[in-house]
Each structure stands twice: as C-alpha cells, then as structure tokens.
C-alpha cells in the first residue's frame with residue numbers, strides 16, 4: 105500500500121503545461137530536460153517502499169491505517185521528532201542533499217500549518233477546515249508538494265500592490281460560490297516537474313489594501329490555466345552521468361509560475377483577503393520553523409557530502425598530509441559538525457506548541473544565518489583545494505573511447521591513490537558540485553532559498569533570547585556607578 109516510485113511517476117503524467125525552449129512539453133516524465141530528475145524523485149518513494157525501510161521511513165496514517173511517509177508525522181515528543189528526522193536524513197542522503205525541494209520540504213510546511221489550526225480557527229472556520237482536510241488528503245495520498253511564495257522581481261522598492269501591473273504579483277481577480285480565481289505570477293517554483301501540487305502564498309509582508317495578494321491556496325500542477333515557465337535545463341545539457349553526475353540526475357528545475365485565471369475551489373483556500381493571516385500563517389504557528397528545520401537537515405547532509413569530496417580531492421592530489429591542508433579540512437570538518445550539532449540542539453531544545461513538539465527557533469534561525477555564509481565558503485575551499493584539477497579534464501566520456509586520447513588520459517591523469525579513470529571521475533563530480541552551471545545554481549539556492557541574508561538575520565534578531573543577554577549586561581552595570589555616587593562596587 106505504500107507509495108512507490110512507479111506510482112509517483114504515473115501521478116505526474118497529468119497533462120500539466122511545462123514550457124521550455126519555446127515549446128510546451130508533452131509528457132515531461134520522458135522529456136530529456138526532466139526525466140532523470142523525475143526518476144530521482146521516484147527513487148525516494150521506492151526507498152520508502154522497500155520492506156526493510158518501512159519502519160524507518162513511514163508511519164501509519166491515523167485515518168486510513170495505511171503507511172505513509174514520515175514527512176507527514178506530527179511529533180509530540182523529542183523521540184518522535186528525532187525518529188522523523190532520521191527518515192528525512194535518510195532521504196537527503198540518497199541525493200547527497202541536492203534536491204532542495206524534496207517532498208519533505210513543503211510537507212513540513214503543511215504539517216506546521218496543521219499544528220497551528222487554532223490560528224486559522226480564530227480567523228475563519230472554513231479556512232481552518234480547508235487546512236485540516238488538505239493536510240489529511242496530502243498525507244493519505246503521500247503527495248509531493250512544492251511552493252511559490254515570493255513575488256516575481258520587478259521593482260523591489262515597491263510592494264506587491266504598487267507594481268506597474270495590478271496582477272504582476274499573483275492575486276485573486278474573481279470569486280464566486282465555487283471558489284476563487286488567481287491571476288498573475290509567482291517565483292520560483294522549484295521542483296514543479298517532480299511534484300503533484302503547488303502551494304501558492306505570500307511570505308513577503310503585505311499592507312492593508314493589498315488583500316487580493318493575501319491568498320494561500322493549493323493548486324494541482326495540471327490545473328487549467330497554470331503555466332510552468334521553466335528555466336534552462338541543466339539535465340538536458342548533461343547527457344553523460346560520468347561527465348555530469350549531479351546535473352544529469354538531480355536538476356530539480358526552477359520555474360516562474362503564471363496563473364492565467366486559475367480557478368481554485370474554496371476547500372483548497374487557506375487564506376483569503378486577510379493580510380494579517382497571510383503573515384501569521386508563517387510565524388505565529390510552527391509552519392516556518394518546521395519547514396526550515398527540514399532545510400537544515402538536508403543542508404547538514406549536503407555539507408557532509410562536500411566535506412567528503414574535499415577530503416577525497418586532497419587524497420587524490422597527494423596533498424592530504426600537508427599541515428595547511430589538514431588544517432583546511434579540519435576547519436570544514438568543524439563547520440560540518442557545528443551544523444550537525446545545531447540540528448541536534450534544535451531537537452534537544454525543542455518546545456511544545458499545544459501537543460506538538462517542535463524544534464527550537466533560536467537555534468534554527470542561527471543555523472540559517474550561518475549556513476547561508478558557510479555554503480559559499482565551502483564552495484571556495486573546494487575550489488582552492490582542487491586548483492586546476494577540476495579543469496584539467498577530458499572533454500567528455502567519449503575521449504575514453506578513442507584509443508589515442510585514452511592513452512594520453514592514462515599518461516596524464518595521475519594520482520597516488522587511484523587510476524586515471526578514478527581521478528577523472530572524482531574531479532568531474534567535484535566540478536559538477538561547485539563549478540558547473542548546476543553547481544552555480546546550487547550556490548545561488550543556498551544563498552537565497554529562505555530569503556536574502558537580511559531576511560534570515562531578521563529572523564535571528566526576532567527570535568534570540570535578548571532578555572537573557574541584555575539582562576546580564578544590565579545586571580553587571582547595576583552593580584557599579586560613578587565613584588562619587590553612593591552605590592555598591594563590583595565585587
């Protein structure tokens with residue numbers, strides 16, 4: 105009964121409209137721009153469906169009695185939070201953390217919203233029912249969801265309602281007894297070719313008067329009028345796994361979504377005409393914390409992978425025993441372990457929101473700020489350790505098929521620890537991780553997926569325990585004064 109990869113791929117053949125290279129794609133699960141990433145997404149479901157992984161990866165749905173992914177689990181204790189994290193971590197390991205919007209990301213968002221049903225109830229019983237029923241529907245069908253919650257870049261000095269076109273930023277253009285109609289654009293739908301449905305919402309603050317943009321709704325990716333405007337595919341330009349092991353398999357895609365008057369029934373509308381709820385849905389309840397905790401689990405795995413790459417590069421180039429190189433690797437190891445420690449800290453320092461046990465906010469937002477800075481440092485260090493090795497490479501796997509070139513590869517690609525094929529294989533992987541167009545997009549992703557650094561620093565500022573820090577300063581200062589004043593001295 106557990107969802108597997110075959111079932112997931114079948115669910116993606118739904119007539120959605122993905123536009124790429126001037127064309128609307130017919131069946132994207134077979135298209136050279138998307139098919140391998142689709143297969144990678146399917147492999148996550150195959151993994152959970154393997155009998156030996158069922159317990160680790162799934163739990164029993166309280167409504168159907170069927171086993172579904174633990175990404176939908178709503179922990180009520182530290183032990184359950186850890187159990188769920190172990191499932192998410194196992195999934196991230198399958199892609200070395202390269203699928204930013206793997207199914208567990210938006211599942212975490214929706215689960216956090218469900219934990220905060222009390223907030224929706226206070227605003228509208230109907231909207232609360234929509235959240236409740238959708239969470240159960242998505243969980244029981246083990247759906248892969250993605251989201252678009254950012255206004256397209258245009259004039260960032262103006263808010264959504266002040267742009268030159270009333271519906272540049274997606275908003276509600278009509279409503280009737282059946283539901284609402286959404287018109288306009290949102291960025292950036294990562295993983296749209298891999299997912300079943302998209303969450304459309306607004307995380308950037310809105311002002312009174314911008315009610316039409318304060319919409320949160322769930323839309324199937326094959327909804328009439330929904331256009332998925334894909335960026336360039338890296339997968340399409342990576343025909344060989346040996347040459348581009350990551351681009352060829354994990355190009356999850358990013359797209360501008362254009363809602364060309366898309367009708368959404370009321371049962372799928374979580375927020376409507378309510379600028380206050382549009383903000384509160386993220387920060388007044390566990391939503392934002394829970395979804396970004398998933399990101400830190402994934403990123404922890406990805407940093408471990410990059411650390412492993414760094415060490416192998418050092419061994420392959422015979423530099424691993426130089427003291428400076430060991431220091432460099434020690435620094436990366438310490439930073440990776442710090443992120444691991446922060447994930448454990450978020451769990452150990454978790455707290456109850458109602459009956460649910462959720463990760464510690466202060467540590468989560470600190471980790472978000474720090475990992476946003478760490479990732480570019482990791483990329484630079486990997487480049488530094490590699491030197492020209494990531495460039496001194498055969499043009500493609502076809503070079504190995506030409507005996508004359510193959511002989512020169514054998515002569516020139518040398519290493520103290522591996523043969524010429526092993527060396528080329530490693531450095532091609534390293535380049536794909538940090539230098540290729542795919543690697544470069546990953547750098548941009550890790551720098552921006554949760555907002556520019558001013559945004560993440562703002563969250564850290566908002567959630568730090570200032571009373572304790574400032575209280576200590578005040579406490580000390582209260583123990584002394586000007587020498588002539590009649591106060592106690594510092595003891």
Ligand SMILES: Cc1cc2nc3c(=O)[nH]c(=O)nc-3n(C[C@H](O)[C@H](O)[C@H](O)COP(=O)(O)OP(=O)(O)OC[C@H]3O[C@@H](n4cnc5c(N)ncnc54)[C@H](O)[C@@H]3O)c2cc1C
Nearest residue numbers: 251252253254260291292293294548549552553554555556
């Ligand atoms: C690869 C990738 C995948 C993504 N996937 C998704 C997704 O799946 N779903 C989704 O909803 N979003 C996604 N995003 C969008 C992401 O959430 C945004 O990029 C992020 O929130 C930052 O917004 P922005 O890109 O509009 O940058 P901006 O907010 O425009 O910021 C860009 C820069 O402009 C400057 N700036 C802007 N405003 C100010 C200000 N007020 N004060 C001072 N400086 C300012 C800063 O230098 C800032 O770094 C993705 C982004 C990337 C790069």
